[in-house]
Structure formats: C-alpha cells, structure tokens
Amino acid sequence: MKNMMISADEKKLLRKVEIRSHTCFLAATMVNMEGNGFTFSLIPAIEEIYKDDPEGKKEAYTRHQQFFNTHAVPFSFIVGLAWAMEKEKKEKGSVDGETISSVKSALMGPTAGMFDNLFFNCLRIIAAGIGIGLAQQGNILGMVMFILIYGVPQSIVKMWFCRLGYTYGTAFIDMMFSTGLMASFTKAASILGIMMVGAMTAQMVYVPLNLILHIGPATLEVAPVLDAIFPGFMSIALLFGYVALIKKGWKPINLILLTMVIGLVGALIHIF
Amino acid sequence: MLIAALKLSLLYWLLGILDTAALGWQALTRPIVVCPLVGILLGDVTTGCILGASLESLFMGISAIGGSIPADATTTSYVATAFVILTGADIESAVAIAMPIGTVLASVTMLPYGLFSPIQGFFTKLLQDNKIKQYEIAVWVFTFISPLINTVILFGCIYFGVDALQLAIASLPAWVMTGLGAVSSMALAVGFAILTSQIMNKETVIWFFVGFVLVKYVNLDTVAVAVIGAAVAITIFLLEKKIIENKGKPESKEEEEFF
Numbered sequence: 108m109k110n111m112m113i114s115a116d117e118k119k120l121l122r123k124v125e126i127r128s129h130t131c132f133l134a135a136t137m138v139n140m141e142g143n144g145f146t147f148s149l150i151p152a153i154e155e156i157y158k159d160d161p162e163g164k165k166e167a168y169t170r171h172q173q174f175f176n177t178h179a180v181p182f183s184f185i186v187g188l189a190w191a192m193e194k195e196k197k198e199k200g201s202v203d204g205e206t207i208s209s210v211k212s213a214l215m216g217p218t219a220g221m222f223d224n225l226f227f228n229c230l231r232i233i234a235a236g237i238g239i240g241l242a243q244q245g246n247i248l249g250m251v252m253f254i255l256i257y258g259v260p261q262s263i264v265k266m267w268f269c270r271l272g273y274t275y276g277t278a279f280i281d282m283m284f285s286t287g288l289m290a291s292f293t294k295a296a297s298i299l300g301i302m303m304v305g306a307m308t309a310q311m312v313y314v315p316l317n318l319i320l321h322i323g324p325a326t327l328e329v330a331p332v333l334d335a336i337f338p339g340f341m342s343i344a345l346l347f348g349y350v351a352l353i354k355k356g357w358k359p360i361n362l363i364l365l366t367m368v369i370g371l372v373g374a375l376i377h378i379f
Numbered sequence: 380m381l382i383a384a385l386k387l388s389l390l391y392w393l394l395g396i397l398d399t400a401a402l403g404w405q406a407l408t409r410p411i412v413v414c415p416l417v418g419i420l421l422g423d424v425t426t427g428c429i430l431g432a433s434l435e436s437l438f439m440g441i442s443a444i445g446g447s448i449p450a451d452a453t454t455t456s457y458v459a460t461a462f463v464i465l466t467g468a469d470i471e472s473a474v475a476i477a478m479p480i481g482t483v484l485a486s487v488t489m490l491p492y493g494l495f496s497p498i499q500g501f502f503t504k505l506l507q508d509n510k511i512k513q514y515e516i517a518v519w520v521f522t523f524i525s526p527l528i529n530t531v532i533l534f535g536c537i538y539f540g541v542d543a544l545q546l547a548i549a550s551l552p553a554w555v556m557t558g559l560g561a562v563s564s565m566a567l568a569v570g571f572a573i574l575t576s577q578i579m580n581k582e583t584v585i586w587f588f589v590g591f592v593l594v595k596y597v598n599l600d601t602v603a604v605a606v607i608g609a610a611v612a613i614t615i616f617l618l619e620k621k622i623i624e625n626k627g628k629p630e631s632k633e634e635e636e637f638f
Contacts, residue, residue, distance in 0.1 A: 174574050373561060
C-alpha cells in the first residue's frame with residue numbers, strides 16, 4: 108500500500124500518542140469509562156490537526172469524551188485509527204463526525220472480547236502459571252517473570268498497534284474515498300456501531316427495580332412483569348429517556364445528577 | 380502496626396495509579412505481584428512470595444463479569460499478607476479467610492465509581508472551553524484523589540481489622556448502599572445515551588434493538604453480535620456499492636428518473 112511511509116513530524120507525534128495511549132483507564136468514571144483516556148491520548152494529534160480551527164477542535168474533543176470501553180491493548184489501535192479519521196476529516200472532508208463515533212462504537216465490543224480472551228484469559232494464565240511455580244518456593248523471580256510475561260508485552264504490542272491503526276486507517280479511508288464508496292461505508296459503519304451499542308446496553312446497563320405494589324391485600328412485583336413483556340425493558344426506557352433529554356439540550360452533567368437523585372431517592376422510598 | 384498500615388496504604392495508592400492509570404497493564408495489582416511487594420515492605424519476602432502464589436491461584440479464575448466483581452483480589456492480597464506477617468498466622472488460614480475478605484472489600488471498593496460520576500461534566504466543560512492544560516491537570520489530579528477513599532478503607536482494614544470494616548458498613552443506612560449501587564448501574568446509561576444520540580438516525584436505530592435482543596434473549600457475547608452485525612453491514616455496503624456502480628451505466632438512466 109502507498110501512504111504507509113510517515114514523515115518525521117508524524118513520527119514525533121506518533122511517539123507522543125503511543126506513550127499517552129497507555130493511560131486508557133485515566134480518570135475512569137461510570138459515565139464514559141475510558142473516554143478520558145481516549146481524549147488524553149489524542150490531545151497532541153487533535154491540537155496539531157485543528158490548530159487553526161477552534162470550532163472543529165471543540166467538536167473533536169466532545170466527540171472523544173463519549174463513552175469508550177475496550178481492552179487496553181486494542182485501545183491503542185483504535186486511538187491510532189481515530190487519529191487517522193480526524194486527520195482525513197479536517198484535511199479532505201472525507202469522513203464525518205458520525206462515522207468516527209460509529210467506527211469507535213463498532214470496534215470496542217468485539218476487540219474487548221477478543222483481547223480479553225487473548226491477554227486476560229490466556230497470556231495471564233500462562234504468566235501466572237510460570238510465576239506461581241517460582242513463587243511457591245519463596246522465589247521473588249516469580250513476581251518478576253509474571254510482570255515480564257504479562258505486563259511488558261502489552262506495552263510493546265500497544266506501540267505497534269497505535270502505528271498500525273494510524274497508517275492503515277489513513278490508507279483505508281483514502282481508498283474508500285477515491286472509489287466514491289465513503290457514503291456506503293458510513294452507513295454500514297453506523298449500522299454496526301448502533302448494533303454494538305444495543306448489545307453493550309443489554310450487557311451492562313441495569314435498572315435494579317425492586318418495586319412492590321400493594322393493591323389491597325394483593326402484592327405485585329413490578330420488575331418480573333416488565334421483564335415478561337420485554338426483557339430489559341427498563342434499561343431501554345432509561346436509555347431512550349436520556350436520549351430524548353439530550354435532544355432537548357440537556358447537558359451530560361445534569362443527566363448524571365438526575366441519575367444520582369433517582370438512585371438515592373429511589374432507594375430511600377424502596378423503589379430499588 | 381500504624382507504620383505498617385501506613386506503608387501498605389501508600390503502596391496500594393501509588394501502585395494502583397501506576398498500574399491502571401499510567402501503564403494500563405492491570406498486572407501489578409495481581410496477588411502474585413502485590414504479596415511479594417508487601418513482603419518486602421514488612422521484611423518477609425519469602426512469606427510474601429508463597430502467599431502470592433496461593434492467592435494468585437485462588438483468584439485466577441475470578442474476573443469481573445458484567446461490571447460487578449465478586450471478590451477484589453488486590454485489597455485482599457494486602458490484608459491477607461499483612462495478617463500473616465504481622466500476626467504470625469499460618470498461610471492456610473490466611474487463604475481460607477481471603478475470599479470472605481475479598482467479597483466485603485469488593486462491595487466497598489466499587490462504591491466511589493458511582494459517587495464520582497458528576498465530575499465528568501466538569502472535564503468535558505474544560506475541553507469545550509479550550510482549557511487543554513487545565514483538563515490534563517484535572518484528570519491526573521482526579522486520578523490521584525479518587526483512590527484515596529479505598530486507600531483509607533484499606534488502612535482501616537489493616538489497622539483495625541476487617542471485622543471493624545464490616546461493623547462500619549452495617550451501621551450505614553441500607554438505602555445508601557442500595558442507592559449508590561443503583562446509581563452505578565444506571566450511570567452507564569448516560570454514556571450510552573450520549574453515544575446513541577450521536578450515531579443514531581431514523582434509518583439505523585432499529586439495529587440498536589437487534590443488538591439488544593441478541594444479547595438479552597439469545598445470550599450472545601459481543602464478539603458473536605459483531606460477526607452478525609458485520610455480515611449485515613457488509614451486505615448493505617455491497618448493495619449500496621452495486622447501486623452506485625449501476626448509476627454510472629447508461630441503461631440505469633430510466634430507473635433514476637423513475638425514482
């Protein structure tokens with residue numbers, strides 16, 4: 108592929124982003140998980156790309172503040188890819204913000220699943236097996252081996268992945284754009300993206316409803332009834348309630364405060 | 380005892396930040412690393428290593444499922460190792476009490492997650508006001524401050540013992556714990572809602588429900604959903620591609636006018 112060579116300036120920037128992409132769990136909250144790590148990793152890139160476009164910069168930062176969550180290693184690949192997409196968006200206008208968000212959402216679930224299995228469930232077990240063997244005899248080398256086998260390789264792969272995401276991302280978008288297929292790609296990416304958001308919502312969002320209605324002498328538990336109608340009904344209702352509020356111009360901070368009030372008051376009056 | 384508890388709390392605080400926020404490895408907070416380090420600090424490396432091996436085997440199969448951690452391996456390693464080295468208890472009894480300690484600590488160490496959520500609005504505001512340096516400082520300060528609650532809890536566990544912690548939790552009104560738990564599991568919906576509102580449009584929103592149903596009804600994991608989703612996305616991509624290619628051909632002109 109052409110475009111795989113990168114200039115000296117890009118190399119410098121790449122090094123910065125690579126190092127920063129180690130901080131994927133930086134300031135993680137329940138609202139956007141690795142969103143701050145993602146933003147922090149991309150700061151040098153976004154500052155460079157949008158240095159004369161304050162409005163675009165603001166949009167880019169807001170975009171990467173969104174919820175993000177995957178395994179730490181493919182995190183770097185997606186950071187590199189997002190960087191390439193931001194660059195193409197600004198320089199050639201070939202990508203829009205929606206596509207960047209869609210591609211990120213589409214990738215986080217499956218990469219998390221794949222790399223959790225590869226690193227957490229495979230390499231970690233191997234490293235622990237070797238480490239435990241040594242540590243059982245009171246040997247400090249057990250600890251050292253565990254770090255060398257499980258910790259250090261993550262950094263090496265991350266460095267490589269970041270570069271891979273950036274170079275291949277640029278080449279891929281150029282190819283799509285030159286063949287006039289960017290609009291089709293955008294649509295396909297947003298379908299996959301929204302589907303993964305649906306899957307992750309089903310997996311992670313949970314409304315711990317514990318409401319019991321007293322109708323005369325009879326009691327009725329609400330949660331099982333709702334689940335019988337549509338499993339996870341409350342999670343979907345909550346999510347689209349928030350979406351409606353966002354469309355009305357509600358700020359995320361107010362949504363979070365609302366959640367805290369609902370949670371605590373709800374627990375106080377025995378809804379949860 | 381006070382010095383030991385202080386030393387271990389400091390190690391817990393800094394190692395947690397180094398491992399999760401700075402390196403992203405999630406390797407240095409495992410029992411096999413923590414126990415030997417605690418051993419070094421308390422002057423008994425051999426016991427630390429042996430306990431590390433036992434606790435690592437014990438916690439190896441336990442991982443976070445759906446955001447809730449059944450037992451916290453990290454804090455348990457600190458408490459159990461300190462218990463053995465400081466009181467001279469045997470390793471077998473420490474391993475036996477490790478799991479109950481882990482369960483108590485896991486329920487406590489998850490609480491700050493829900494509690495700290497509102498700060499996210501402040502972070503985004505800083506970026507939108509183009510205060511990039513302030514943002515960078517703020518996220519790092521937060522990273523250093525947010526583990527302090529758990530650090531104090533760990534200090535209490537080592538200094539006063541785990542029983543004291545259990546008593547303290549029991550004295551909290553029940554609704555506080557339930558409420559904070561509810562906030563944690565619902566706060567995620569805010570993040571997903573922001574994401575959904577960004578990428579959703581009338582044509583694609585239906586696929587949200589396909590993804591949701593595949594997990595809720597069929598119990599597929601995300602990789603399986605991604606394969607199905609990719610098949611759908613590729614099919615649509617190829618269909619659109621064909622339509623675009625046909626547009627260039629003369630015989631499709633009539634069709635275009637028709638539409």
